[in-house]
Amino acid sequence: MALRFVLPKWIYFIFCFALLSGAGFGSFVPVSYAGSAEQQQEDQPTVYLTFDDGPSKNTSTVLDILAKENVLATFFVLGEQAEARPELITRIVNEGHSIGNHTYNHNYKQLYSDFREFWRQIKKTEDILDSIAGIRPSMIRAPGGTYTNFDEGYFSYLEQGGYLVYDWNVDSGDSKRRNVPASEIKKGAKAENIKGDVIVLMHDGGGHEETVKALPDIIRYYKDKGYQFAPLTPDVKPIQFGVASKIKWNRAQPSEAWLKEHVSANAAVLTSTQKQPELPLHIINGKDTVSLQNNEYKQFERSYYVQLRAAVERFGGTVRWSPESKKAEIRLGGSSIVLESASGKVTVSEPRKEPRSFQSSMWLTDGTTYISVRNLAEMMNRQVADYTLTETKREVVLK
Missing domain, CATH: 3.30.457.10 (Copper amine oxidase-like, N-terminal domain)
Known part of the structure; x- marks a missing residue:
């Protein structure tokens, strides 16, 4: 279950994973500090920088900035953009960042008028990412966020299917209108009134050049505040918005037979791709x-x-x-x-x-x-x- 602002549920998956890439083969050795490092980390909040709607022509520059700053982030990608720029999906994975599923085409009416279409797009994007990079992400972000778009059914069906849905608690505001200036994005991305960990919403899709301009200052702000940076992984408890009293969309309901055929059988398949190694x-x-x-x-x-x-x-x-x-x-x-x-x-x-x-x-x-x-x-x-x-x-x- 997951943490929501209004209706709390906790989604807890015991998968503590990360993506860091190596010299052409994608294998890594983590290290843990001795003694008081654990205390130091407990006292140090984490910021999870997230980018939606890519990959696009902006993504390469975002990756360049992240590499220069030695920061790992999370990219919630669209299937149609991944198809168009598979080399950027490969680069994201190879440079150690996490990838989440942001549906195929971001079309609100299609996605929120029928859960079966939402599911179809998630699975289509999953197949695309598997063909490019051999990954099937369990992390999902709903286009536009879950508030007023999701009802309890959407939350429940995705949970049953083995997925984790991530909203955010800091919105940079880079998508609230066209051409939001970098100065406004930098201000919106600051977690001035939030204690603890932060998930920041940004975008690397087309038309978000100002976000790219703002990114170095956003990273500097969190470094100066003493935050550690990390990519989202399935062990991070999701933040989810509460279910609104009124949903924007009139929608068809999936049948029990359809749910059994598609949703119920999915969790075991998804989990099997993310098992912990049993060999030394x-x-x-x-x-x-x-x-x-x-x-x-x-x-x-x-x-x-x-x-x-x-x-x-x-x-x-x-x-x-x-x-x-x-x-x-x-x-x-x-x-x-x-x-x-x-x-x-x-x-x-x-x-x-x-x-x-x-x-x-x-x-x-x-x-x-x-x-x-x-x-x-x-x-x-x-x-x-x-x-x-x-x-x-x-x-x-x-x-």
């Missing part, structure tokens, strides 16, 4: 191999992540969290490594060499910081040479 993950570095059990790494769609603390210590290193500086200090293979949680910057100091720095792909959840296997290898002055991710074997080889 082996990371091979020369003669050294570390093995992480299935409760020490997580799978989201086609990517895998492990806890840093386990990986570093099994390679003979140590991790220490500094609450004053909010940095992880890592000793690994004779190197001193500093990972800055706020910016994602990693600095590696090796004997008789100039320090080197790089930006890591980080993702934070439940007091744990995740980092890609590409970045873990880079810390060790290694690269990914090969990988095997099958139903019987999970293995990454470094060189």
